[in-house]
Amino acid sequence: MVVKVYGPAYGSPKRVLVCLFEKEVEFEAVDIDLFKGEHKQPDFLKLQPFGEVPLVQDGDYTLYESRAIIRYYAEKYKNQGTDLLGKTVEERGLVEQWLEVEAHNFHPAIYSLVINVLFAPLRGVPGDQKAIEESDEKLKKVLDIYEERLSKTKYLAGDFFSLADLSHLAFGHYLVNQTGRGNLVRERKHVSAWWDDISSRPSWKKVLELYKYPV
Secondary structure: OOEEEEOOOOHHHHHHHHHHHHOOOOEEEEOOOHHHOHHHOHHHHHHOOOOOOOEEEEOOEEEEOHHHHHHHHHHHOOOOOOOOOOOOHHHHHHHHHHHHHHHHHHHHHHHHHHHHHHHHHHOOOOOOHHHHHHHHHHHHHHHHHHHHHHOOOOEOOEOOOOHHHHOOHHHHHHHHHOOOOOHHHHOOHHHHHHHHHHHOOHHHHHHHHHOOOOO
């Protein structure tokens, strides 16, 4: 059966979509309108009790949380498409390490900016200026660490593209293109080159072409 991916317009589901393209897995995208509250409707909550996207249905198997999903498909189809996990247990360890860095250091800061800079105005409320300033400072520190790492390796986990890099695409796009903070990337030579590399992958271009961001 074809994999169903719910909520393709939004950031975290795009993490799943680009993974499926890299792994050459066929899927069907199911639109969920967060602005209309469709993710909080009873039928959806039966599948995802926290009322969030993404959610995937793969036959009778249901899975949510985007990083869990991309780990699942990278492992399930490890002999198909792009190798996103590394070829040794040591490489896999580094992939997991930098995927955790993305989840706990990069993502909270950029997510806060997206909420306060982009989505708050859509709801007719002002963004939290203190949160914006704190997120800017956090991102600068995180990207300084990335700059040091990427001065030594082409990608975060080594000299191979992996889930660790892929996981940055959806919200990195917001950072570079939609929050007025592209300079945070462009001022860092190696981060800038890395971003240009990963964001030019055919899989990501296809995601952007087929599934537009809501803002």
